[in-house]
Amino acid sequence: MHAHGLGDRAVRTALDGYAYARRTTGLRGARNTIAHLQLVDPADLRRFAALDVVACMQLQWAAQDTWTMEALLPYIGPERHRWMYPARSLERHGARLSGGSDWPVDPLQVWNQIRTAIDRTGAEGEGPLHRELEGLSRTSTLRMHTHGTAWQLRMDRLTGTVRPGLAADLIVLDRDVTKCPVADISDTRVELTLVGGRVVHDAHSSAGRAAAARLDRATTAPRPSASAAVHGGRHRACGHEDDRP
Secondary structure, three states: OEEEEOOHHHHHHHHHHHHHHHHHHOOOOOOOEEEEOOEOOHHHOOHHHHHOOEEEEOHHHOEOOOOOOOOOHHHHHHHHHOOEOOHHHHHHOOOEEEEOOOOOOOOOOHHHHHHHHHHOOOOOOOOEOOHHHHOOOHHHHHHHHHHHHHHHOOOOOOOOOOOOOOOOOEEEEOOOOOOOOHHHHHHOOEEEEEEOOEEEEEOOOHHHHHHHHHHHHHHOOOOOOHHHHHOOHHHHHHOOOOOOO
């Protein structure tokens, strides 16, 4: 199952439901998932690994901005606010992380999402959101967006890693994201895409240039207003405005 849980109560309720199902059915390896995880009670961190629940995070939101500061800090206080998007804490407690973009609710800016998971500021943030506590390493971030997501979707025997016997799903980038300055990761471009070993995108072809232009238009769409943020506007499009903290 795939549940959305933003607030700490929503996350606990989802975990309780998965725990009940596990006790009732005896089923193991269900790969149940909770998405978003904007706020997690520290008492629940270890339950993800214990219940084998995937933590599917959209870490492009893990930055200081209207969404995370003005809309939340005055209402939940600094002690709870510290547990915003607790990616490193979940990892440290053995949770399996995966990465999702939340597109089309959010712009499809996967590389900025990966960058923000590391520096907790990203291209649009006003400052780092608990980076020293919850920022991930580049290795962890790349793994969660490749093997982690493939594992969540039961596709890990087909894709998500590069090894013999798996599909040759590969991309060639315009920079080395393991070595370039973290801030430069946001602007990463895909030069070549192979699916099953077949080229499906070449950035230097006419079709590739047209696709890049469409992507540029899609990723520069305006964000909702601050008032919409305060009233849960981010998830109104997918029907999840009542599970905010």
